Amino acid sequence: MLGAAAAFPRLASAAEMHENFAVQAENSEERLYADLLSIWCDGLIARQITAMKDAAFYGGLLCPSCTLIHGRCGDAVYPLLRIAHTTGDGKYVRAALLVDEWSQVMVSRPDGCWVNDVTLSTWKGITVFHAISLAEALKHHGEVLDAATRAKWRDRLAAAARFLDGFITIETGNVNYPVTSSLAFYLCGQVLGEDHYLRRGRQMAHEVMQQFSPDGFLFGEGHPLQGISPKGCRPVDLGYNVEESLPSLAMYSVLADDIAVQKQVVAAMRTHIEFMLPDGGWENSWGTRNYKWSWWGSRTADGCFPGFIMLSKFDPRFREAARRNAELMKACTSNGLLYGGPDFQLRGELPCIHHTFTHAKAAAAALDECNFNEEGERPKLPRDEPYGLKTFPTIATRLAAIGPWRATVTEYDWEYEEHVQPGSHGMGGGHVTGGAISGLFHMKMGPVLTASMTHYEMIEIANQQQYRDKAHMPLTARIEYTVGDATYTSTEDFKAVLTATHANGQVAFDAQGRMLDNYHRPPKEGELLYHLTYTLSENGVEMTATANGETAGSANLRLMIPIVSPSNETMEQPDAQTVRITKRMETLTVLTDADEGFGVAPKDRTFNLVPGLEAIPLTLSLQPGKTVRVRIEGTAS
Numbered sequence: 298m299l300g301a302a303a304a305f306p307r308l309a310s311a312a313e314m315h316e317n318f319a320v321q322a323e324n325s326e327e328r329l330y331a332d333l334l335s336i337w338c339d340g341l342i343a344r345q346i347t348a349m350k351d352a353a354f355y356g357g358l359l360c361p362s363c364t365l366i367h368g369r370c371g372d373a374v375y376p377l378l379r380i381a382h383t384t385g386d387g388k389y390v391r392a393a394l395l396v397d398e399w400s401q402v403m404v405s406r407p408d409g410c411w412v413n414d415v416t417l418s419t420w421k422g423i424t425v426f427h428a429i430s431l432a433e434a435l436k437h438h439g440e441v442l443d444a445a446t447r448a449k450w451r452d453r454l455a456a457a458a459r460f461l462d463g464f465i466t467i468e469t470g471n472v473n474y475p476v477t478s479s480l481a482f483y484l485c486g487q488v489l490g491e492d493h494y495l496r497r498g499r500q501m502a503h504e505v506m507q508q509f510s511p512d513g514f515l516f517g518e519g520h521p522l523q524g525i526s527p528k529g530c531r532p533v534d535l536g537y538n539v540e541e542s543l544p545s546l547a548m549y550s551v552l553a554d555d556i557a558v559q560k561q562v563v564a565a566m567r568t569h570i571e572f573m574l575p576d577g578g579w580e581n582s583w584g585t586r587n588y589k590w591s592w593w594g595s596r597t598a599d600g601c602f603p604g605f606i607m608l609s610k611f612d613p614r615f616r617e618a619a620r621r622n623a624e625l626m627k628a629c630t631s632n633g634l635l636y637g638g639p640d641f642q643l644r645g646e647l648p649c650i651h652h653t654f655t656h657a658k659a660a661a662a663a664l665d666e667c668n669f670n671e672e673g674e675r676p677k678l679p680r681d682e683p684y685g686l687k688t689f690p691t692i693a694t695r696l697a698a699i700g701p702w703r704a705t706v707t708e709y710d711w712e713y714e715e716h717v718q719p720g721s722h723g724m725g726g727g728h729v730t731g732g733a734i735s736g737l738f739h740m741k742m743g744p745v746l747t748a749s750m751t752h753y754e755m756i757e758i759a760n761q762q763q764y765r766d767k768a769h770m771p772l773t774a775r776i777e778y779t780v781g782d783a784t785y786t787s788t789e790d791f792k793a794v795l796t797a798t799h800a801n802g803q804v805a806f807d808a809q810g811r812m813l814d815n816y817h818r819p820p821k822e823g824e825l826l827y828h829l830t831y832t833l834s835e836n837g838v839e840m841t842a843t844a845n846g847e848t849a850g851s852a853n854l855r856l857m858i859p860i861v862s863p864s865n866e867t868m869e870q871p872d873a874q875t876v877r878i879t880k881r882m883e884t885l886t887v888l889t890d891a892d893e894g895f896g897v898a899p900k901d902r903t904f905n906l907v908p909g910l911e912a913i914p915l916t917l918s919l920q921p922g923k924t925v926r927v928r929i930e931g932t933a934s
Contacts, residue, residue, distance in 0.1 A: 638909010
């Protein structure tokens with residue numbers, strides 16, 4: 298067998314000069330990204346198909362959860378080449394060459410594009426992402442390739458650039474495509490030495506400037522891009538924004554020294570970090586595309602690391618946000634792959650390899666593009682502080698922070714419809730609304746309540762996971778009414794009225810609306826109204842729930858309160874009205890004044906793939922017109 302130096306001659310000198318060009322991890326922060334890159338690249342190689350020589354399989358990365366080869370796996374050429382360059386280990390070059398060859402055989406097309414998947418999706422827009430990866434690989438690490446391979450990759454990049462030149466406009470796909478094209482074109486211009494693509498990058502970046510709201514949100518994750526909902530909202534998805542669009546625009550602005558764009562991105566990042574939870578999770582419970590929400594971000598995006606770190610000279614909180622997010626991803630990584638949420642592995646769910654090869658790109662870019670200077674005191678992020686109440690009109694969502702409690706309450710009324718990739722949207726699954734408490738987080742105990750899709754649905758059939766044969770359900774706290782096969786909840790009414798007040802050390806929310814099904818339809822028998830309140834104070838969170846209507850019956854009307862709790866936490870129920878859960882050396886207590894209480898709380902957890910958390914599904918029966926109260930408290934064990 299040939300050694301690495303013999304198989305790849307360029308690596309001989311690379312290995313000898315390792316200390317001259319390898320980025321050495323100077324501190325724990327830099328080591329975090331370097332460790333993630335190493336772990337993830339080894340995880341990718343472990344799933345690379347090499348035993349079967351058939352071109353349909355050879356070199357592809359086999360996904361454990363989806364049992365297929367994702368068409369975008371060729372994006373891995375960049376992180377694999379990066380680690381090959383810094384270690385001098387030829388196995389990473391071999392892996393990069395093989396996955397690139399698989400991509401050229403199976404998803405490359407004569408017009409210069411790459412398609413999303415071999416059979417499930419022919420969407421060509423993903424060419425922008427593979428072009429970025431190929432350009433970054435050539436720009437930073439092309440010297441480890443022999444001259445013939447470099448020329449071949451450069452020619453393929455040129456073909457992709459020509460395709461994108463005629464394909465990308467401000468209206469192509471959702472806004473993440475024109476935004477990321479600014480970086481793709483600029484990198485192509487640098488690598489290919491063609492000023493036309495530099496100008497195209499600048500053009501797209503400046504066209505995108507019209508897609509920012511006055512309060513700092515990048516909008517356009519939905520159609521029409523410039524649309525406005527009845528409540529004055531714009532189509533916004535936090536996951537895509539922070540993990541793909543804003544980092545790409547930030548990187549473009551630095552490479553092009555485009556000050557106007559840079560200022561806008563900085564302002565937008567300051568708005569978006571308002572939604573980072575203290576544990577490094579991105580709170581995307583309300584996002585238009587939250588069907589791809591994982592607690593750490595978005596399933597098929599690249600990651601926030603490089604863009605946020607590159608602009609941290611303007612606000613050190615950006616670098617801290619990236620670091621916390623990377624720490625969370627490391628905690629969600631096992632056996633070399635990034636799992637789709639904190640409880641995936643505990644639940645027995647398998648990891649989708651898509652998470653790993655995309656986020657490995659972000660780790661590589663952070664190490665290549667960013668300066669990790671002296672570590673100082675780590676700054677606080679917005680939700681570390683008990684600031685009271687903040688309102689974001691563009692997404693009709695409010696954030697509360699009182700004592701140790703952090704809450705998200707939403708009446709966001711933009712409904713996303715998929716226009717690009719084939720899939721099913723027949724069941725009406727989407728983000729919650731109606732004044733739902735879509736997130737509740739405790740500074741010491743972590744997540745307590747969370748949202749999920751209103752109904753889990755494979756909106757992007759190639760980019761989501763199917764449930765395994767275990768109990769699952771929507772995780773949002775809600776009033777629920779069932780009749781026959783139909784379910785009506787308090788999470789579907791876009792016309793609901795939500796008010797919020799902050800006074801006397803408390804934040805109080807009041808939500809009133811109609812019980813609707815996934816198609817936003819009321820019960821056939823007649824209208825059913827709901828009234829929910831949430832009050833946050835230093836000592837706890839109190840919720841009240843009432844439902845009224847001629848159709849309501851006590852046997853099928855209930856308040857659902859799924860309490861986030863992985864199955865390795867201890868639960869006890871001293872009486873029907875009290876449930877206690879031990880969480881991180883703290884005790885979470887859930888109390889109710891309902892006569893029948895919670896009944897016997899189920900010991901088995903339920904689960905949702907969005908955002909990848911287990912929960913204890915507590916249930917209270919409701920009587921029409923009668924208010925029930927639930928109180929959630931936290932105390933040291």
